Amino acid sequence: MWGVNVLEKTIYLRMRQRVQVRPDEVVILKDMAQIIAPENIVASLEDMVIHRVSKQDQSIVIIDVMKVIGIITNLYKGAEIQTIGPAQTIIEVIYKKKGVSVPFFLLIWFLLFFGSALAIMNFHDDVSMRSVQEKIFTIITGRHESKPFLFQIPYSIGLGLGMILFFNHVFRKRINEEPSPLEVEMFNYQQDLDNYVIINENKESFKRLHDH
Amino acid sequence: MIIKILFTAFIGFAGGLAVGAGFVAFLTVLGIIPRLTQLTKTMKMIHWYEWAVISGAIAGIAASLRDPIFGMHPFVLIPLGLAGGVYVGMLSAALTEVLNVLPILAKRIGMDGEIVMLLMAIVFGKIFGSIFQWVYFIHH
Known part of the structure; x- marks a missing residue:
């Protein structure tokens, strides 16, 4: 016993x-x-x-x-x-429940909006996408067209669709319940921060020379 | 003469090998194909996806080097454009994710909850930038 x-x-x-x-x-x-x-x-x-x-x-x-x-x-x-x-x-x-200030949020939102608009335009220019699209138009239809909107507009919409698909925000419930890469990334970043404070804020984790 | 031909062929082959390996390495690092199989639960078909990438690349080479003409209806371009757009969109989303931009930005400004809104800013920015460029920018 x-x-x-x-x-x-x-x-x-x-x-x-x-x-x-x-x-x-x-x-x-x-x-x-x-x-x-x-x-x-x-x-x-x-x-x-x-x-x-x-x-x-x-x-x-x-x-x-x-x-x-x-x-x-x-x-x-x-x-x-x-x-x-x-x-x-x-x-x-937690000192006080900090609300997100609306002007600040709008500033960041438009920063990201115009930033990514500019970035994608520079990318298209960099890879000469205009001439590639005109060439594709000619290959498919046999005609020359300097404004192949029929290709360009679906392309532009698809661009946004692909990003949403990658981060899986729209179809999350319908397709599966796995976390999106962004959520995993947020988690990893929080984990890294936690590891940092665990070691650096804990007085017992270091023993230095001349430590009084 | 034969030496020249062999040497040119060798250089072309070497260049193709480097570009092809680089292309596949880039795709692998960004993890788009695993992401798509995860979304659709088709892990078993992954070999077919590999061949889709390879045959797509070869079709692109043929189209850009030989200038074929199919004479199809222009509406065929709509699914092509959409597919191309989704592909580039996924590439840029994966690139944003690899660089870890959004988590750090959201954390810095205390908007962990509103990360979807930030994502939407980028998505709409890309759509707007792209449409603006094709409809207005390049013609002025």
Whole structure:
């Protein structure tokens, strides 16, 4: 029966990747980790204060699992803790719900709009698309035409259609539920940022010379 | 004479090899064919898609070097233009994605939610630029 006794003492912790809190909030263990523990201590574990968000914290705080283990073993001497998953949690302090300003958004929108219009025109000029299109018109119909609109207008519409198809925004529900490349790219970028702050905002991850 | 012919043929072959390899490498890096198979769930047909690219390239070579004339109705040009446009659109979308422009831009200006709107700005910009160029710009 000793095996059962050993198992009962173990506390399993799985840190969450990212937690959003308000300024001046108290972060308790339940917010930042999933816990499996013996029934008699699980409630007090869940409400254990890990961090108080203060003004100096700015917008990102990294809580290392070592700090959590330290706090728990302070209270429960000899507790056996098993950690699973991420070794730290990113606490993101949300100061105020920032709305997107409309003029700013319109500025960016028209920047992208005219930027891509100019870029595609330069591309067409660069690859001499006009002469290629006139040649295609001649090959297909046998006539010469300096304004082959019948080719050019479908081409222009297809251009936009191809971009939408690639990013799969219109047909997402109909064709399949896989994430679009853009969503994967957003995720990867966020992951890279998280990795950066995990290492650079965590004082424990560096040991420098002359570090007082 | 025979040496000259062989040498010219060799240079032409080498040039073709370099351009063809470059074309396929470019397509592979941008990942358009995997993207299309993923959208249509036709992974098993991927070899046919390879041959479609190769025979399309060869047809393009024949058309540009030999100037054939088919004498078909001009309406045949509509699907051709549409297909060409979709292809170039996918190329430019893939290029934008490789360069990671949109995620960084959206994040910088705090518009993670409105990324579709930003995408639409680029899409409409491309359509507008293209139509403007063909209908007005090149004739003035």
